[in-house]
Amino acid sequence: MSIIVGAVILTRPTTSLGVLAILIGVGLILSGILELAGGGEPDDGERMPRWRLVTAILWIAAGVFVLVFPGLTVRTVAAVVAVALLVNGALSLLAAFRRGATWDARASAALLGVAGIVFGLLALLWPDITLLVVAVVFGARLIIVGLLLTWHALRGTAPERRPAAEPRGVRRWARTIAAVVAVLLAVGAASLSATLRGGSPVVDEFYAAPRDVPDEPGRLVRAEPFERGVPDDAVGWRILYTTTDHAGDPAVASGLVVVPAEGEDFPVIDWTHGTTGFAEPCAPSLAEEPFESGALFLLPDILDNGWALVATDYLGLGTPGPHPYLIGRPSAHAALDARRAASELEEAKLGEQTVVWGHSQGGGAALWTGALADAYAPELDLAGVAALAPASNLTGLIENLPNVTGGSIFEAFVIAAYTGIYPDVTYREYVRPGAEVTVRQMAERCLAEPSSFVSVLDVLGLSRDPDIRAADPTTGPFGERLEENTPPPTISAPLLLGQGAADQLVVRPAQDAYVEDLCAAGQQVDYRVYEGRDHVPLVEPDSPLVPELIEWTAARFAGDPVEPGCVTSER
Template sequence: MTAPTTIGTWFARLPRWLRAVIGAAAVLLGLVIIVRPTTSLGVLAILIGAGLVLTGILELAGGGEEDDDERTPPWRIAMAVLWIVGGLFVLLFPGLTVRMVALVVGIGLIVNGVLSVIGAFGRRRTLDARISSALLGVAGIVFGLLALLWPDITLFVVAVVFGARLIIVGLLELWHALRGTARTTRTGEPSTLARWGRTIAAIVAVVLAVVAGSVSASLRGGSPVVDDFYAAPRDVPDEPGRLIRAEPFTREVPDNATAWRILYTTTNEAGDPAVASGLVVVPSSGDGDYPVIDWTHGTTGFAQPCAPSLLAEPFESGALFLLPEIIDNGWALVATDYIGLGTAGPHPYLIGASTAYAALDARRAASELEAADLGDQTVVWGHSQGGGAALWTGALADSYAPDVELAGVAALAPASNLPGLMENLPSVTGGSLFASYVIAAYTAIYPDVKYREYVRPGAEVTVREMADRCLAEPGAAVSVLTLLGLSRDPEIASTDPTTGPFGERLVENTPPATISAPLLLGQGGDDQLVVPPAQDAFVDAYCAAGQQVDYRVYAGRDHVPLVEPDSPLVPDLVEWTTARLAGEPVDPGCTRSER
């Protein structure tokens, strides 16, 4: 009696050329996905949808290659239907967000993996078929969990899973078609080539799953952990600038210095009480009464674990490379983390008033640390994000903290012209990371600025996930690569962020020309992030408003190299600060010099 025809045997009886076309299509599609895993979301939807459908077809085609009879097992039919339905869903709705794509892919992989593991225990299956099915199932479950747990790198998961799987299975199908080799022997048993091919594919899939899981764990393990020191106690003082607690701090502190981390009270952007953290560093030897450099750090991130006092390099991570010079000159350092970094947020990234409050209140609170023995004089230094914060600190010092004796403000490559900065970010490699911090802060703090109005739906998940990663965190690089891929679409932003409520808030947070202390503004001539034309326009506006400013442009210096130890800015900054602490007058009005 002739055995009943099943789906698997029906596929095997298709014309060889058609089977070759299907196999070649799977190989080519797999290669495209692997070579361009960060293609635009619209194209990615087509690739994923087609890949899912092809996977389902090839799953049905493999029905007779591992079983001892010709009946296609129900679990294999279920898997094939799952792949095909999922693929059609993605193809019919190509406007899915990355999160929805992650959901479809993740659930499909997990269910497929579970069914494959269950199918490995079929009574009529050979030992090698059981092993390969179980291994493929486990690999699928691992990849599915990665897709769901880390949706903004789903593109890379898809590239590894579908690309590799389609290539391997497609090559096997192509081999069968071109050689005319039966998928099963005349006795109904799987051929040796089919067995070994499937086993090799399973081993490769497991290896890739282990590698992907290890990489995922290492990337996710790069974020620092917030400890109990940063938790606000129940009895927080009502007034700002009060010290809550302090404890010794030694990480990356020079041998000739002593340091503490502090928790203190301040004021948020709404004018409500808040808590912030920071660092205090003083010379180990000296007579005390140290003049203070009130440091406002450059960008470290938006999320709570991104506080400099939590990072492996607490000073250099925020672009403070000159701590040895500070200590050697007999000065002390007070460095705020800002609100929302270390302490509860949100962090007011590039939002002026609250960052100035945090800097001024850190200075006030540090004076209560008796062991530090700080003097009364203060000079503010800040770079990039912190440069803008330094400008705001100088602008608000007289009204908010008249008790702080401010001798000068040095703003270095400051984020001053915020609309100009946002306009430039799309042209900067990795600028999307900084943009994600701005978007996260402004949408969290200002109700009239909304994600859906300024960020493309396809990029929103990646932008949100990116904003949760610190600048120095390994996972941030993955997010940047993902978003660079998505930027092959015309725009990441759905609306120009310098327009509407977002644009109005950016202008609102441009530092005002109300700085009474002497002002030094340093700028790199080759700065690619805070570009000189935007800084020039900001300085012109300051000058027109009657603000005194000593504007110095350093030729050949990019954004961070401007403040590195070998920069010509460094001796100028030390000399200028020494003169301010000595009470020497500055030339009134605006001066500009090329260095």
């Protein structure tokens, strides 16, 4: 039983955590029984030591607790493991000062204590990885102990219990060597952890709203010069401005404004960026590469054409959340209000004309921006909307995520946003209990920060059982909310929709279905499909879309007419 249960836990760790009451609980009870049966290390003397009896009782009690309170255990197992490591480390440190111990025994106890404390702190810092490691290590332990007992049973022997001779030579130093190795591993893990966390963006005071924020949306709250990623022949600012959240209440958002160094009355590209993450530090204006992190590779092209850039961070990125990831109205409000507020930045010398560009998440936001512009910001001169590989057909997108490498990371962002904004969408209904901690932790990491490496480890840990879902998110309240956030066919400005034929994330069949619905509703759309282009390569500088996008945008600023109705072309 020990071997079988251990093998199931080891090979399907996320599943084992999801059914913790059966696998981990039974495994803990088995560990106690094996301890009583002599499955641990040989001990001095003929009688079972009292500490072994106590350990066996604790194993069994822990297993019963897990079976009785499975939900609580899933949420707290990382913390329990961390506390256990910290307590064990502290006790080991105290043992280093016990009377009568040799100095090598003291050294090994102290080193093991330090290692235990470090690993305990790391378990608190990275609870999603802790859950996977605990499952794997515990499963391996059950297998090893089971194999040892099976071996002794087949031989007709039992582990010997005899007085141990004083260890000599290498045997005497084996424990100390092991302790040194443990400390080295702990130091290495701590250094890696510090590196991963040290590279994360930090939200500074600029993003904090003052007390006297205007209630009116689209007002500039503050601005300051911004140089990171801005070309030498341009001038940039980061801005804080007022907008409207999902409930219609006043809120603040941040963004960037970049203009050519010479000239005035610049036409504006209102950029809605692709996915950068869900948490506050994931704002492009905080990133090391503020433009490329959201897939804007064409800033030099924008400036070379004498245009200006206004780029919202959206709500909840930089400013307090929750970030409305793939939620249409507040994303559109943030884009329209960024454009309004940028007009108050006199140094930027912006003109009146605006064309919206957006990619992926931002492509969906661009569609929503065009759909709401007439009603929400009728004073803006919106000359066109370019949606590139847009997250438009949200049901089709979510259905495809389990087929995408790393799709669970994007799904974590969607779940975090929809559960944070809509009370009728809950983790309990849509996420497997064993995957909930992992999903929550993945949602807190930005794609451009070093700690996203841990999310990659999460994805690898989920690879044997990648479905994090307890229920189909395209059904029930979640499905209804996804339908609500599909961009409507109410865009009065000319619309260009670009799609990569080889896109693995926003797949062409889902995009085709969305365009068919637009056409059926009478929406004008120029739908262009680019052969061989995947999701991000569609908007990279060498893409055939780029010169066509520039040409199309120049025509919109020039006021050239567009062909009415729906036009689909293969490029």
